[in-house]
Amino acid sequence: MANRNDIEAGSAALRPEEIGVNPPADPPEEPASFAFDAESEAVIERTLKKYPPSRKASAVLPLLYVVQNQMRRQTGSAWVPRVAMDVVAARLDMAPIRVYEVATFYFMFNMAPIGRYHLQICGTTPCWLRGSDEVTRACRDETGIKGWKETSADGMFTMTEVECLGACVNAPILQVDDDYYEDLDYDRTRALLEALRRGERPPPGSAIGRITSAPEGGPNTLLPLP
Numbered sequence: 001m002a003n004r005n006d007i008e009a010g011s012a013a014l015r016p017e018e019i020g021v022n023p024p025a026d027p028p029e030e031p032a033s034f035a036f037d038a039e040s041e042a043v044i045e046r047t048l049k050k051y052p053p054s055r056k057a058s059a060v061l062p063l064l065y066v067v068q069n070q071m072r073r074q075t076g077s078a079w080v081p082r083v084a085m086d087v088v089a090a091r092l093d094m095a096p097i098r099v100y101e102v103a104t105f106y107f108m109f110n111m112a113p114i115g116r117y118h119l120q121i122c123g124t125t126p127c128w129l130r131g132s133d134e135v136t137r138a139c140r141d142e143t144g145i146k147g148w149k150e151t152s153a154d155g156m157f158t159m160t161e162v163e164c165l166g167a168c169v170n171a172p173i174l175q176v177d178d179d180y181y182e183d184l185d186y187d188r189t190r191a192l193l194e195a196l197r198r199g200e201r202p203p204p205g206s207a208i209g210r211i212t213s214a215p216e217g218g219p220n221t222l223l224p225l226p
């Protein structure tokens with residue numbers, strides 16, 4: 001039986017020199033300052049109510065997410081600058097290094113600017129068996145991107161490989177920003193990216209009309225008795 005390396009040799013697999021690094025080797029250009037806007041402050045107020053004041057450091061993950069979303073709104077690129085991590089540290093009475101440790105551990109936080117759309121391709125076994133290599137090939141063909149963590153020349157797309165997204169039942173999965181697109185193949189993926197490029201946002205979910213995680217073709221259990 002062919003192993004993954006055998007199969008990847010003729011597929012969309014990326015060579016080691018094509019694989020990017022995270023965090024990036026070169027520090028990105030930082031904004032001079034960062035301050036939460038009104039929309040972020042409203043989210044932070046709701047978030048901090050979930051934790052006792054003496055445990056507010058537990059809110060570090062949601063606040064980093066607030067930073068990333070604000071950067072997306074303000075700059076079109078969802079990432080977490082170091083100055084913003086310092087602001088989070090001050091808000092939560094944490095040492096900045098503790099915030100840096102968390103932000104750089106979880107790869108859902110981008111440590112450098114990314115494209116307008118973040119294409120996160122699941123390459124874990126169920127998605128791979130169901131055609132994630134074809135999703136990767138379609139993303140590469142449509143965007144011109146060669147390697148992971150790379151941004152397309154037009155600044156529209158950044159492509160990242162991720163591990164299981166917890167939606168294996170509708171594999172293969174492409175996560176675009178926070179949305180899951182499911183049951184993809186080469187053509188469906190290219191059509192999705194073409195729509196994004198036109199400024200459209202197709203509804204997330206199954207590309208074949210599957211209802212939640214029902215079997216393809218409709219339910220085949222718990223049917224009415226004949």
Ligand code: FES
Pocket residue numbers: 122123124125126127128163164165166167168169171172173
């Ligand atoms: S393996 Fe891709 S979502 Fe689980």
